[in-house]
Amino acid sequence: MKTFITTSIPYVNGPPHLGHAMEFTIADVLARYARLRGDEVILSIGTDEHGGKIAEKAESLKLTPQEFTDQMSQKFQDLATTLEISNDRFIRTTDKDHEARVQKIWESIKDDLYIKQYQAWYCTGDEAFFSDAVVKKNNNVCPEHNRPYEKIVEENYFFKLSKYNQRIKDLIVSNEFLIIPETKRNEILSLLDEGLEDISVSRPKSKIYWGIPVPGDESQVIYVWFEALLNYITVLGFPDKSDFKDYWPASYQVIGKDIIRFHAAIWPAILMSLGIATPKKLYVHGFINVDNLKMSKSLGNSIDPFAIVDQYGADAFRYFFLRHIPSYDDGNFSWEAMASSYQNELGNELGNAVQRTAVMVKNYLASELPEPESKKAYDQEIGSLIENCRFDKALEQIWLRVKNLNQFIEDQKPWSLYKAGEQKKLVLVLNSQIKALRYIADLLQPFMPDVSDKISLIFNSKQLNLPERTLFPRRDLD
Numbered sequence: 001m002k003t004f005i006t007t008s009i010p011y012v013n014g015p016p017h018l019g020h021a022m023e024f025t026i027a028d029v030l031a032r033y034a035r036l037r038g039d040e041v042i043l044s045i046g047t048d049e050h051g052g053k054i055a056e057k058a059e060s061l062k063l064t065p066q067e068f069t070d071q072m073s074q075k076f077q078d079l080a081t082t083l084e085i086s087n088d089r090f091i092r093t094t095d096k097d098h099e100a101r102v103q104k105i106w107e108s109i110k111d112d113l114y115i116k117q118y119q120a121w122y123c124t125g126d127e128a129f130f131s132d133a134v135v136k137k138n139n140n141v142c143p144e145h146n147r148p149y150e151k152i153v154e155e156n157y158f159f160k161l162s163k164y165n166q167r168i169k170d171l172i173v174s175n176e177f178l179i180i181p182e183t184k185r186n187e188i189l190s191l192l193d194e195g196l197e198d199i200s201v202s203r204p205k206s207k208i209y210w211g212i213p214v215p216g217d218e219s220q221v222i223y224v225w226f227e228a229l230l231n232y233i234t235v236l237g238f239p240d241k242s243d244f245k246d247y248w249p250a251s252y253q254v255i256g257k258d259i260i261r262f263h264a265a266i267w268p269a270i271l272m273s274l275g276i277a278t279p280k281k282l283y284v285h286g287f288i289n290v291d292n293l294k295m296s297k298s299l300g301n302s303i304d305p306f307a308i309v310d311q312y313g314a315d316a317f318r319y320f321f322l323r324h325i326p327s328y329d330d331g332n333f334s335w336e337a338m339a340s341s342y343q344n345e346l347g348n349e350l351g352n353a354v355q356r357t358a359v360m361v362k363n364y365l366a367s368e369l370p371e372p373e374s375k376k377a378y379d380q381e382i383g384s385l386i387e388n389c390r391f392d393k394a395l396e397q398i399w400l401r402v403k404n405l406n407q408f409i410e411d412q413k414p415w416s417l418y419k420a421g422e423q424k425k426l427v428l429v430l431n432s433q434i435k436a437l438r439y440i441a442d443l444l445q446p447f448m449p450d451v452s453d454k455i456s457l458i459f460n461s462k463q464l465n466l467p468e469r470t471l472f473p474r475r476d477l478d
């Protein structure tokens, strides 16, 4: 089976934050799990790089937009490397190939485009338009960005979004286009009940120069959101490359809850206009609070994901954000919770089970291990939790196995068997521990690839490979 998985592509106006890091990790778990299952996978991530906000920011730093986006995009590529993300592609919306394909796509949806004189409110911070009602409610100032809405009177190209309202609704209701979790599915359905209006999909070049020109109309550039969404198919070489034919529709698109309207309403409409299938599943994750407060510039409480990885390592980061941020809801990060998860669950539970078993095999069995068995299939229940994006529950199930193993060791007391000279029983008990750990390593593979490899390296041959250091050395907070 061919499986295509995407994250949303972060807008490069600021450095990577915890939400980006968690989203990359989620998509990576889905991709690694699919590969374990034997699928051929393309995991695509990337960066969204056009628009007025980028040009504005670059100017303030005395850089060209290209220089600025080169630097910023690199930070996201570094984040992916740091988190051991196994992405096959990294698309930038400033890639020449993307730009050329976007222009071709524009030509092929021309029947759904028209020019209209337009009045609306715009916030460059969001690169989005707002209605009179929203602007009035917020007293003319965008609360997210603390900047006044700009009144815009322009002649723009519009896309006939309203035309697709019913068809999108039908697809979502039938779960042909499955939105996970249910709460987010309901949210978008009620939005569709209110009815979609046509949207502006270009801006005058006089206002925004950093973008892809509208083909055949030098006075306009394509609206940044509109072309950014197209990355999901330009990255596969739509329309002519075989990857597109082989891998589309996407099996999973992973996004945050703030951009659900773009991905569950506008994006499927564009695909319908192109006459191609919508994604199979859209998984919407929640927000991460820090110390139970929303991350914000004014609170100065945003946390650099690189700082967490520096202290605890990539696998502990991956574990924390997938186990302790509820998969179907918002969640909370604190350094205390991170430290406690690292010391207790990883160190005392998993680390100890590995360490104790390894030392007993060395001392009681002269480091001899049972023949490695042929690979067992991935646990069905845990597998289906992953497929439904219940990463928190999947890790809970794996941890139940870790806890059971520790309990088994406590109950069987291999050290007493050794003292009593009950060699036969001792071998049986230790072999059970080893088999359990080999399987736990396999189950952890999508979540903690490095830890999984390390456990396998210790136990997966006929001779124990005792590690020089424990898997999770103590890292006390200063």
Ligand SMILES: [Zn+2]
Pocket: 123, 124, 125, 126, 142, 143, 144, 145, 146
């Ligand atoms: Zn704003």
